Amino acid sequence: MILYVRMKQPTQGSLEFSEHIKMKLYSLIATILFAIVGLINFAPLMGIASDAMLTSLYAVEVSSPDMSLLLRHRAALFGIVGGYILFAAFRPTHRPVATVMAFASMVSFLALYLMIGPENNKLIGVFRIDIVAVVLLAAAVLLDRRNKSGTRSQ
Numbered sequence: 001m002i003l004y005v006r007m008k009q010p011t012q013g014s015l016e017f018s019e020h021i022k023m024k025l026y027s028l029i030a031t032i033l034f035a036i037v038g039l040i041n042f043a044p045l046m047g048i049a050s051d052a053m054l055t056s057l058y059a060v061e062v063s064s065p066d067m068s069l070l071l072r073h074r075a076a077l078f079g080i081v082g083g084y085i086l087f088a089a090f091r092p093t094h095r096p097v098a099t100v101m102a103f104a105s106m107v108s109f110l111a112l113y114l115m116i117g118p119e120n121n122k123l124i125g126v127f128r129i130d131i132v133a134v135v136l137l138a139a140a141v142l143l144d145r146r147n148k149s150g151t152r153s154q
Contacts, residue, residue, distance in 0.1 A: 027143075032089075038086030040133045081102065084101060
C-alpha cells in the first residue's frame with residue numbers, strides 16, 4: 001500500500017501543498033540567515049564597554065581617548081546596523097533597507113582591508129567573517145526573492 005501511494009502521480013492539490021511547504025522552508029532559511037548576519041554585525045557592540053574589550057576584539061592598542069572614542073562609536077554603529085538586520089530578519093518588509101546597510105558596511109570593510117592590507121591576525125579574522133557574512137546575506141536575499149517570486153506566480 002505504501003509503495004502504491006508513493007508511485008501515484010501527484011494531484012494538483014498535492015503539488016500546491018508541496019510548493020507551499022517549499023516556500024515556507026525558503027522563508028525560514030532566509031530568516032535564519034538574516035539573523036546570523038545580524039548577530040555577526042551586532043557582536044562588535046561589545047567593544048563599547050571598554051578599551052580592554054576593543055583590544056580583545058581587534059588586537060589594536062587604544063592609545064588615546066580620541067582613539068577610544070572613535071572605536072567605541074564604531075562599536076555603537078555596529079550595534080545599530082546589526083540590531084536593524086536582526087529586526088529585519090523577523091520583519092521581512094525591512095529586509096531591503098537592512099540588506100543595503102549590511103552590504104555597504106561589510107563590503108566597505110572588505111575593500112578597505114584589501115586596499116590597506118593590515119597584518120593583524122584579529123583583523124584577518126574579521127575579514128574572513130565578513131566574507132562569510134556577505135555570502136550568507138546574498139543567499140538570504142536570493143531565497144527571499146525566490147520566495148516572493150514563487151508566491152506571485154500562484
